[in-house]
Amino acid sequence: MTNNLDLLINFQPEKGTVRLGDDSVIESCGRGTVKILAKTSDGQVTPVYLQRVLWVPELGCCSLLSWRAIVSLGKGFSLRSSGGDMNVLRENKTEVIWGKLEDQEYVVQEEKELARKMTYQDWHEALGHPSPNYLKNDKYSNTSTIPSIPKDWQCETCITSKSTKRKPEPNTKRCDTPFELIYSDLSGKFSQQSFGNSWYYITFIEDCTRYAWIYHINAKSDTVKVPVYP
Numbered sequence: 001m002t003n004n005l006d007l008l009i010n011f012q013p014e015k016g017t018v019r020l021g022d023d024s025v026i027e028s029c030g031r032g033t034v035k036i037l038a039k040t041s042d043g044q045v046t047p048v049y050l051q052r053v054l055w056v057p058e059l060g061c062c063s064l065l066s067w068r069a070i071v072s073l074g075k076g077f078s079l080r081s082s083g084g085d086m087n088v089l090r091e092n093k094t095e096v097i098w099g100k101l102e103d104q105e106y107v108v109q110e111e112k113e114l115a116r117k118m119t120y121q122d123w124h125e126a127l128g129h130p131s132p133n134y135l136k137n138d139k140y141s142n143t144s145t146i147p148s149i150p151k152d153w154q155c156e157t158c159i160t161s162k163s164t165k166r167k168p169e170p171n172t173k174r175c176d177t178p179f180e181l182i183y184s185d186l187s188g189k190f191s192q193q194s195f196g197n198s199w200y201y202i203t204f205i206e207d208c209t210r211y212a213w214i215y216h217i218n219a220k221s222d223t224v225k226v227p228v229y230p
């Protein structure tokens, strides 16, 4: 049983009562499954799913594992006690849970899931995308945790934000003969169809006379059907 609702997977509300060791009775308000990363006395870590764990909001800030509840599963678990240790064993005698005596109580040993270690990129983003020159450990007295810069490291956001758009120079020269040069551009697909049910349009601009043609087409593949010289 636990008072921490966050631990319970597949929680189902259900009212009930629980009798504690001191004979007091408190209310349970639901049940669910709890996943723990159980550490055994030989240092192995295995995920263990404790089923039918009761949610008891009034329980102090700890969770209790009931040996009687484990026995009631009828899976042949046994309990071994030696010195300051208490171990729950499977039917084949392999250890599944290790309870270590701490302050008069056996505490289930768990491996806490550690937060992911911050990478160089994480630091770079957290500190507002500074240049690598400012992210060196000798610039800070308390940043020994910043990993060194990976080889060939590049930040996509920095590259994109610092890039500039180069405009082509305006073309002042014109052809002397009509149809010597024709510019064409295809535009679309638009989010709405035109009145004539087209998704694209294609333009042709004759360079010498600046005469222009615009055709509406339904698909890019229709480009080849456009009469370029009407």
Ligand SMILES: [Zn+2]
Residues within 6 Å of the ligand: 124, 129, 130, 155, 156, 157, 158, 159
């Ligand atoms: Zn950056």
